[in-house]
Amino acid sequence: MVPLALALVTFLAPRVMATPEVRLSVTDRYSGQALAGAQITTDDGSFATGPDGLAQIQLTRPSLSLLISHPGYEALATTLVEGGPATWGVALRPMTLSGTITDETSKAGIEGATVSLIAPDGVEQQTATGADGHFAFDGVPEGATLRVSSPDYGVSESSVGQTTQFSLAMRPSFVAGQVVDGSGAPVAGARIAAVNGSAETLTAEDGTFDLTGGSDVQEVRVSAAGFASQTLPVDASRHVAAQLEPEAIKAIYANLGVLGDPERWNKLLEIADTTEINAIVIDVKQDTIYYDSQVPFFRDIDGMVTPVIDLPTILAQMKEHGIYSIARMVVFKDPVVAAGRPDLAVKDETTGGLWLDMNDTPWVNAFNEELWEANADLGAELAHLGFDEVQYDYIRFPSDGDLRTADFGNDYSEEERRAAITGAVKLGSERIRAAGAAFAIDLFPIVALMGDDQGIGQTLQDLTPYADYVCLMIYPSHYTEGNIPVDGHPNDFPAETVTYTLQRSQEWVPDTMKKMRPWLQDFTYPLEGFSPYGPKEVREQIDAAEAMGVSGWLLWNAAGEFEVPALNPE
Numbered sequence: 001m002v003p004l005a006l007a008l009v010t011f012l013a014p015r016v017m018a019t020p021e022v023r024l025s026v027t028d029r030y031s032g033q034a035l036a037g038a039q040i041t042t043d044d045g046s047f048a049t050g051p052d053g054l055a056q057i058q059l060t061r062p063s064l065s066l067l068i069s070h071p072g073y074e075a076l077a078t079t080l081v082e083g084g085p086a087t088w089g090v091a092l093r094p095m096t097l098s099g100t101i102t103d104e105t106s107k108a109g110i111e112g113a114t115v116s117l118i119a120p121d122g123v124e125q126q127t128a129t130g131a132d133g134h135f136a137f138d139g140v141p142e143g144a145t146l147r148v149s150s151p152d153y154g155v156s157e158s159s160v161g162q163t164t165q166f167s168l169a170m171r172p173s174f175v176a177g178q179v180v181d182g183s184g185a186p187v188a189g190a191r192i193a194a195v196n197g198s199a200e201t202l203t204a205e206d207g208t209f210d211l212t213g214g215s216d217v218q219e220v221r222v223s224a225a226g227f228a229s230q231t232l233p234v235d236a237s238r239h240v241a242a243q244l245e246p247e248a249i250k251a252i253y254a255n256l257g258v259l260g261d262p263e264r265w266n267k268l269l270e271i272a273d274t275t276e277i278n279a280i281v282i283d284v285k286q287d288t289i290y291y292d293s294q295v296p297f298f299r300d301i302d303g304m305v306t307p308v309i310d311l312p313t314i315l316a317q318m319k320e321h322g323i324y325s326i327a328r329m330v331v332f333k334d335p336v337v338a339a340g341r342p343d344l345a346v347k348d349e350t351t352g353g354l355w356l357d358m359n360d361t362p363w364v365n366a367f368n369e370e371l372w373e374a375n376a377d378l379g380a381e382l383a384h385l386g387f388d389e390v391q392y393d394y395i396r397f398p399s400d401g402d403l404r405t406a407d408f409g410n411d412y413s414e415e416e417r418r419a420a421i422t423g424a425v426k427l428g429s430e431r432i433r434a435a436g437a438a439f440a441i442d443l444f445p446i447v448a449l450m451g452d453d454q455g456i457g458q459t460l461q462d463l464t465p466y467a468d469y470v471c472l473m474i475y476p477s478h479y480t481e482g483n484i485p486v487d488g489h490p491n492d493f494p495a496e497t498v499t500y501t502l503q504r505s506q507e508w509v510p511d512t513m514k515k516m517r518p519w520l521q522d523f524t525y526p527l528e529g530f531s532p533y534g535p536k537e538v539r540e541q542i543d544a545a546e547a548m549g550v551s552g553w554l555l556w557n558a559a560g561e562f563e564v565p566a567l568n569p570e
Contacts, residue, residue, distance in 0.1 A: 022057045022080060022088050024049070026068060029091040030162040038070040038092070072096040072138070098136035099166030101129050101148055109133020110170065113150040117160070120144070154198065154215035175211040175220055177240035179203050181227070187244060190224035191468075195231060197434040223438065225468060225514035226551035249324055249469075249517060249552035251279035256290060258560035259283065259309045268560065272323050275567035279324035281391065281554060282314065284382060286330045295381055297374035301340035315386045326440070327387040331375050331424065333394040338362035344371060346398065347407040357401035366397055366417075366457065367410045372424040376431040383437030390432045391440040391471065395425060396456040399444075403455075414453050421457035422466075429466040440469040442519065448472055448505040449483060460508040469517040471554060474501050474541070477525035477533075491530050494521070494537045495544040502548045513549045520545065522555040522562050538566035 026038040026049050034053025039046060042057070043065055049055045057064070062082045069075040073092035080088065097117070101110045109132040117125040119141040129135045140160060149155040154173035158166075179190040186207025193200035199214030203224075211220065220240055223229035227244035234240060252271060258264045259282065271277050284290055289298055292307040299305050318325045338345035338354055339362065346363045348355040354362040364371055379390040397417055398406070410416055425441060432439045447458045464470055476497040479490035484500040486493040502516060509515075520541040524532040531537075538555070545553045555562055 020059050021086070022059065022084065023086060024055045024057050025087065025089040026053045026055070026070070027089065027091050029093045030164065035070050035073070035092060038068055041067040041069070068092065093142065094164045095140045096136070096138055097140045097146070097160060097164055097166060098134070099168065101133045101135070102167070102169050104169040104171045107169075110150055110153060113148055113153065116147040116149070118145045118147060149213070151212035154213065154217070156215070171216065172238055173198075173214045173217045175214075175217055175234050175238055175240055177209060177242065178207045179209070179222055179224065179242045179244060180207055181244055182246065187224050187227070190222060190244070191433075193221045193433065195219040195221055195436070200433075221436070223468065229438070247551070249279045250277050251281050251324070251326060251552070251554040252277055252562050253281045253554065253556055253560060255283050255558065255560050256286070256308070259290070259314065264560060269317065269321055269323070271562065271564060271567070272321060274570055275564065276570060277567060278322070279326055280318060281326040281328050284311070284327045284329055285378065287334075288336055289378070293378060293381060295374060295377045297370070298337075298378065301337055304336050304340065311385065319386075324389070325387045326389045326391050327382040328391045328393055329375065329378060329382070330394045331392050332364055332366045332371070332396060333361065333398075334364045335362050337371075338364050344368045347409070349405045349407045355401070355406045357398050363398045365408055366420045366424065367408055369423070372427050375424070376428045379428050379432040379439075380435040383432050383435035387437050389438040389440055389469070391442060392425065392428055393442040395421060395441055396444070396458050397421075399454075399456050417455070417457035418453050418459060418462050422462045425463050426466050438468040439466070440471055440517070441467045442471045442473060445472045445474050445501045448501050448508065451508055460505055464509045464512055464515060467515065469551070470512070470515050471517050471519050472501060472505065473519040473556070474498050475519070475521040475556065477521060477530055491525060494533070495540040498541050498544040499548060502545065502550065514551045516548075516550045517552045517554065518545055518550065519554045519556045522557045522566075533563075535563045535566035538563045542566065
């Protein structure tokens, strides 16, 4: 029986008028060399080509079917009929590929490299190199791609083309080393990432690491919660030793009003120049995007990109003043996107329109992965623009309004909510870190007190592993009486509120205190009966947070006006 592929070739092959005797020439399609011993099977029997790749075929009937084959080549079927040319040439395509993978410097074979042969339709064959770096494949499909990967040498990909012999010299890409702190003690859990984004790993308990699977790794970025990150070159030894210096980020917040008013902005720069403040959180996306973003998803939505701040100048000023820059972007409380793309919004079951929260604000639906992608792209863009850190806020489902009428179009269980928020955070973490910035998340502190998702999809257990910094919004005025074990409303116990919340956080995610960088209250809650917050209350929160061993703190005041007397001098 002729295989289906050969039958198709037979059907499509040109039909020629043959003479009573035809000289058949069989060659290699790639090299043009004659193929001796090619097997020719006809209706009358079979025979082989001679040393010159030739064979004489006698036409014993008006139509004669031929199957031409040779070991290591793709067989070809055709039909000769009376009246054709006296000479007929056939070129067979080689289907073997062999080669050697070697070390670029030593020329020695690389053993154990994974070699994958990938067909255009995605079907993959796989083998491994032997002790001498050699590999071989049979049945190579036309248009295939060859991928070579090795933990110590990275990944290389090439088109097979008209190649039957392949050689590749690879440079080592693995990096080994150790990370310690200023005292020489090992730093466990430090992140080691190739600057080109091709690989990353974490240090072990003794601070050692092996970074494998990268490609052409020339520099690595070393970072750990509570320490200043470093970018280090990788020399011929492929060994990196990093000694990290402690870094506590102490930030104030700049909203759009501050960013658009030079006098108010300069006041924040002065605070950073004269006090312990060394960072500023910059609003870049809240309802709209405040700079000229090039992310296609947002540019396609009318009124979403509104370039009202001069971001390059702001970043240049911060760099000039030695200020750590944090970009704050609201993720799922996105009313302009909801209005422009209602297919991505939370629906109202009763009206069929957009669901609105207690402030008549529509939300996008966090179950939609298109939103995850768009926000991750925006975060990566901010990293490329030069921010040291990108911070996700409102990374949750809505928490207020009549949620009984909210239609999320999915199984709105805790399991599904948590999976959606975790998926968005994980993707954001990957894209933003690969672009060179740290990644932070703002979370409700209630999740630290209770441990479940509180109906919004957030838990410390799910999200902390993907963040460099977790920013619990510990505003005592926003707690309710009974949230923490004090005799009265938590607003009257600023230090105790901070301490208890951070203590509880470690019950859910032990040994992550260095990842905790809480938002603290620098405002007075404007309701009767709430005691005012001045320098004393702000300082009590700061001291409590630092006593717990956090890696810094952020002061929130929506108006951008801060209790400077609460801050230590520079």
